[in-house]
Amino acid sequence: xxxxxxxxxxxxxxxxxxxxxxxxxxxxxxxxxxxxxxxxxxxxxxxxxxxxxxxxxxxxxxxxxxxxxxxxxxxxxxxxxxxxxxxxxxxxxxxxxxxxxxxxxxxxxxxx
Amino acid sequence: xxxxxxxxxxxxxxxxxxxxxxxxxxxxxxxxxxxxxxxxxxxxxxxxxxxxxxxxxxxxxxxxxxxxxxxxxxxxxxxxxxxxxxxxxxxxxxxxxxxxxxxxxxxxxxxxxx
Numbered sequence: 001x002x003x004x005x006x007x008x009x010x011x012x013x014x015x016x017x018x019x020x021x022x023x024x025x026x027x028x029x030x031x032x033x034x035x036x037x038x039x040x041x042x043x044x045x046x047x048x049x050x051x052x053x054x055x056x057x058x059x060x061x062x063x064x065x066x067x068x069x070x071x072x073x074x075x076x077x078x079x080x081x082x083x084x085x086x087x088x089x090x091x092x093x094x095x096x097x098x099x100x101x102x103x104x105x106x107x108x109x110x111x112x
Numbered sequence: 113x114x115x116x117x118x119x120x121x122x123x124x125x126x127x128x129x130x131x132x133x134x135x136x137x138x139x140x141x142x143x144x145x146x147x148x149x150x151x152x153x154x155x156x157x158x159x160x161x162x163x164x165x166x167x168x169x170x171x172x173x174x175x176x177x178x179x180x181x182x183x184x185x186x187x188x189x190x191x192x193x194x195x196x197x198x199x200x201x202x203x204x205x206x207x208x209x210x211x212x213x214x215x216x217x218x219x220x221x222x223x224x225x226x
Contacts, residue, residue, distance in 0.1 A: 009152075033212040045202065045217035052212065091154060098162065098209040099145075099170070104154040 002027050002096040006103035013082045014111050020067070021077045021106050023092030030054075033095045034068070034075045039105075040088040048090070051075065084110050115139065116218035118203050124224045125193050133188040133221050135203030141216070143209040144186040146170075146178060148199040149220075155202065161186055162209040193225045 003026045013019035025034070036048040051059045051068050058066050063083075067076045079086055087110045092103040119134045137144065142163045147155040157170030161180040175197060177189045186205075190197055200222050204215040 031211075033214075035214070043200065043220045045204075047214060047216075050212060050214060095211055095213040098143075098213065099157055099160065100155075100213060100215060102154040102156075104152060 002094065002101045004092055004094050004101050004103040006090075006092055006106050008106045009104070010107045010109065012109040012111055013079075015082055015084060017082055018078060018080045019082055019108065021079075021090050021092075021108065023075045023077070023103055025073050025075060025092070025094050025101075027073070027094065027096060029096070034066075035093045035095075035100070036064070036066070036075075036077045037091045037093060038086075038088045039091065040085075045091075049077070079108075082110050084112060086110055116203055116205055116216060118201075118218040118221050120221060121219070122222040122224075124226065125190075127194055127225055128192050131190045131193055131223070133190075133201055133203075133223070135186045135188070135218060136184050137186075137203075137205045137216075137218075138184065139205060139207075139216065140183060141205035141207050142183070143206045143213075144180065145204040145206075145215065146176070146186070146188045147202045147204065148172065148197075149202060150199050158188065158201075160209070193223075195225045197223065198225045199223060 034051045063080045089105045093100045116137045145160045146158040159178040161167045203218040206215045
């Protein structure tokens with residue numbers, strides 16, 4: 001079965017520092033997409049970044065980057081120069097069989 | 113309308129009552145999805161539709177039904193609500209159910225069943 005695991009229910013980071021959120025997954029497919037979504041207190045789900053499995057280069061979007069380790073089935077999200085507006089739940093997801101498989105989420109707290 | 117809208121924003125419902133959550137998108141996306149979000153469990157797929165006129169069951173379909181009469185609308189119906197259906201419900205859409213299946217979300221509906 002395809003699974004996505006986020007082992008950190010909660011993380012905290014000092015403003016302006018860097019934080020890494022972990023995500024591991026299990027799949028038998030060779031090509032797939034991985035996503036990080038952000039859900040701030042407003043409840044709106046927002047796509048942060050996506051990675052295609054066959055691309056070896058790690059995706060980057062401004063202060064957000066991923067460390068994609070295909071062999072280890074790991075897909076961590078690094079947030080640099082953390083800002084108060086980054087406080088949110090972060091969800092890792094993988095596409096599988098025309099659907100998305102979701103992790104349970106990590107709550108990120110930003111300390112001013 | 114821009115993106116996905118959901119109605120109502122929140123609702124308190126007596127157990128046993130029938131309720132329809134509405135979802136409309138204006139992006140001409142082919143695929144649409146309904147999720148429920150419960151604390152500590154992330155998002156769980158209830159039903160999906162790969163294209164107008166077709167629907168499928170997700171991970172937790174029991175107690176829910178959907179229809180997809182046209183591209184834009186994807187209502188979710190609780191025929192006889194029970195307290196375990198208290199949750200936040202999200203509607204989402206994607207251009208296609210095929211890869212990359214990047215999904216766009218509505219603002220959610222908070223439903224409380226008493």
